[in-house]
Amino acid sequence: MTSTAAAPTAFWLAGRPATGADSFDVTSPWDGAPVGRVSVPDPGQVEEAVAAAAGARRALGATPAHVRAGVLDHVSRRLAERAEEVARLITAENGKPLKWSRGEVGRAVSVFRWAAEEARRFNGGQAQRLDTDPGGTGRLALTRRFGRGPVLGIAPFNFPLNLVAHKVAPAIAAGVPIVLKPAPATPLSALLLGELLAEADAAGGGEGPALPASWSVLPVPNDRMPALVQDPRLPVISFTGSDTVGHQIADSVPRKHVTLELGGNAAAVVLADYASEQDLDWAASRIATFANYQGGQSCISVQRVIADAAVYDALAEKVVEKVRAQVTGDPRDEATDVGPLISRAAAERVEEWVRDAVDKGAKVLTGGTREGAAYAPTVLADLPADAILAGAEAFGPVLSLHRVNGPDEAFAAVNDSRFGLQAGVFTHDLQLAFRAHRELEVGGVVIGDAPSYRADQMPYGGVKDSGSGREGVKFAMDDYTYERVLVLTGLDL
Structure with a gap:
């Protein structure tokens, strides 16, 4: 649906605001009142975002921990400063009572704070002696974690800020690029989060952005999601939503690393x-x-x-x-x-x-x-x-x-x-x-x-039709990365 009432909210393409030719209206579930209008990226802009994420993989992985932690600290602090504004936005687009929206903002503040802390201590490396057998004399193994590749994060409508935070914050903490697709019914909270990330990029990057063109927030309609799912440049998919859609995604890309946070009947x-x-x-x-x-x-x-x-x-x-x-x-x-x-x-x-x-x-x-x-x-x-x-x-x-x-x-x-x-x-x-x-x-x-x-820091996820993989900042970082061993030879241990 396209409207001409007001300029649409921009999306975020490789860390910068952008607009497309089409847009759609976001309305309140409570009374149908207009909440905002959102610009939709065209296929060329989506391609640019994915290419940028793939291209930023090595640069972001080499970004110092203190830089990534500084970005996450900034977002946590700014969310806290704008908490009432953000809570009212969540209530407007999602329909949840204001008391619960305030709680959601508080949780997202914590998620980014936890991610900043994890960014500082993640991947310190684990040393293992190999001279426990004669063939390993003089050898030492050092194991560290490295990104599997850019993440496609697909977020639901029910927690339009905090479940976006659970995709984005661990990716930044682990030094992994991310392309985020928010729910079409509730994209405004995710786009506001993009604004805070862009602030941090500008404030903490010296001569350039702190996070080199490594993140995008793309409010594309659901019928365009399969193309993103299939893109080989996005080898990790983090999906939160219905079990039906989640299993369809996993079945369609059996060689990708797919984490699913699905439904329940608790x-x-x-x-x-x-x-x-x-x-x-x-x-x-x-x-x-x-x-x-x-x-x-x-x-x-x-x-x-x-x-x-x-x-x-x-x-x-x-x-x-x-x-x-x-x-x-x-x-x-x-x-x-x-x-x-x-x-x-x-x-x-x-x-x-x-x-x-x-x-x-x-x-x-x-x-x-x-x-x-x-x-x-x-x-x-x-x-x-x-x-x-x-x-x-x-x-x-x-x-x-x-x-x-x-x-x-x-x-x-x-x-x-x-x-x-x-x-x-x-x-x-x-x-x-x-x-x-x-x-x-x-x-x-x-x-x-x-x-x-x-x-939000504990491992969260299910079994059976409730999914696979775990959220919770450190546990999502583990899902976004893999262990790589370095064997050092000729050492006097």
Whole structure:
């Protein structure tokens, strides 16, 4: 869609602003109001960006750590200084309540700070004596990490700043060029991040940019993504999004290094020992909050509550009460907890899936209604196994309650899913905590809290249809690089 109302926001081509002949409008999911207009790069500009990334590979890899760390420190500092402006931009284009947008900005500040620290200590090298056998006498191995090549980062709409940060910051820290494709629904946050990177380039590079033409932010439509995926000059792909698209990408480029952060249907397990009034209040509060934050549009939002029969009834009552207390409405309102989904079509899909569940026997304990792009926070009981919501990722403010008997049934229920991202286990029993860590087929187990907890420096990712590879700054840097060994000969060790 092309508009003539205002000059479009430029994209970032090899570290500089650029515009193309076409543009599209970004509108608010809440009320459809215009938020901005974004210029779209033409095929020639995309080619220039990819060629620049490939050409900058060696120069960026040789850039001193303090220079790359300085760029990352600058971005972290400027995000903090402009935090309220950036949060309001996220709310405008994404529709998430302002309180959650502020949290997202704070997390992105931390991601760039962590990346600056990792840039300073990454790749120090590991020495290994080889004279442990006679043939290695006088030899020493030194192992360091080097970039696999430029990264194609593909980011989703639900965290339009922080999940972009998780692509860009590790690449800069590791000295690896990156071409970033933001989600078409929410490109403005990524373009603002490009502005801060350009500031750092200009401020810290002396006679030239600090990061030699090594990064681009290209808001191309999704139908142009396959060409980028197939480009041999982009040997690493970091994708966050749906499992369907992620697996299609991986299958289409079997010789590339592809990391996938995909979906989930995260479970919160409440075991029998978590039975006091205080315990159940805490569990219900965390479940209600994190089933509905971001409108449920988080791959680790609570979708399934698996409760021991000893606590099920009391917990269910509290969960319903606290879900009903979630404040819905205008995401710009300071009091709002739950805003709209990303689009009316997304809300209609959730509505259809809830209707499917009810038609097959599920009971709606609260919610179950839609207004435009907003879907009411919803709790289901007696969800049948053949309902769509039993196996799919809701990606909306819907949770289901399940009664089990003992930890064996609880852990089996968690694992009875094609997804395996994170799980939360409410228990005070340390043995059960370690057992959960051992037995649950997920990428992360959170004890005493909802599965939605994530610290941005920790390894984050899943198994099964939830993906492969790990985010978290250092762990993404490992995915972007590979080990190369140097053998030194003739040494007097």
